[in-house]
Amino acid sequence: MDIDEVQLRPVREADLAFLGRFAVEPGLIGPNWYGFRDAGRDRRRFESDGWLGEEDGRLIVAVGDQTAGFLSWGPTGHGAGRYRSIGIVLLPEWRGRGVGSRAQLLLCRYLFTHTPVHRIEATTQPENAAEQRALQKIGFQQEGVLRGAEFRDGEWRDIVVFGLLRGDLPAE
Numbered sequence: 001m002d003i004d005e006v007q008l009r010p011v012r013e014a015d016l017a018f019l020g021r022f023a024v025e026p027g028l029i030g031p032n033w034y035g036f037r038d039a040g041r042d043r044r045r046f047e048s049d050g051w052l053g054e055e056d057g058r059l060i061v062a063v064g065d066q067t068a069g070f071l072s073w074g075p076t077g078h079g080a081g082r083y084r085s086i087g088i089v090l091l092p093e094w095r096g097r098g099v100g101s102r103a104q105l106l107l108c109r110y111l112f113t114h115t116p117v118h119r120i121e122a123t124t125q126p127e128n129a130a131e132q133r134a135l136q137k138i139g140f141q142q143e144g145v146l147r148g149a150e151f152r153d154g155e156w157r158d159i160v161v162f163g164l165l166r167g168d169l170p171a172e
């Protein structure tokens with residue numbers, strides 16, 4: 001696989017079955033499995049705005065003509081200083097091949113190019129080495145640990161916070 005084949009594109013109607021799988025297949029979404037969700041939500045949201053809102057959205061991670069996963073972003077922050085939080089999941093067969101690092105780099109470039117946001121945040125689990133490394137590779141810095149911030153798999157667990165400012169992103 002050539003890493004330049006990794007591209008982001010808007011969600012299409014044909015992707016809805018793919019997206020719905022992450023809501024109902026235990027563990028397919030990786031460590032962010034919090035139980036079954038309403039798989040119909042993806043269709044409703046797609047029909048309302050194609051998953052491209054003013055402050056939040058989703059894009060498909062494509063490798064050539066294959067669908068590898070999806071990325072999402074949404075608003076977060078304090079007071080008037082709103083910024084974005086991002087998330088990603090790839091199908092298991094696409095993990096560990098450089099796609100996740102590349103896709104998150106492309107999303108950060110996209111958000112810094114098309115919105116005035118100054119900061120992008122990503123949170124992950126302390127044991128999620130792949131995501132932590134992927135974030136660090138594209139310039140995110142680890143900023144701290146939120147203790148007992150996530151209820152998952154029967155327990156309250158810690159969350160690691162990473163941040164990227166405009167100037168931190170590597171040049172193209």
Ligand SMILES: CC(C)(COP(=O)(O)OP(=O)(O)OC[C@H]1O[C@@H](n2cnc3c(N)ncnc32)[C@H](O)[C@@H]1OP(=O)(O)O)[C@@H](O)C(=O)NCCC(=O)NCCS
Pocket residue numbers: 029030031032069087088089090091094095096097098099100101102123124125128129130131133134137
């Ligand atoms: C997390 C995820 C997006 C990372 O994307 P990826 O394509 O698998 O990661 P990459 O191949 O770009 O690898 C990034 C770095 O992590 C390392 N890495 C990859 N898989 C790893 C693993 N299982 N354990 C430790 N390190 C790993 C790679 O070697 C690479 O570092 P390097 O360039 O220094 O060698 C992907 O694995 C995934 O979708 N996982 C399930 C969902 C998930 O955890 N999402 C994030 C939730 S917060």
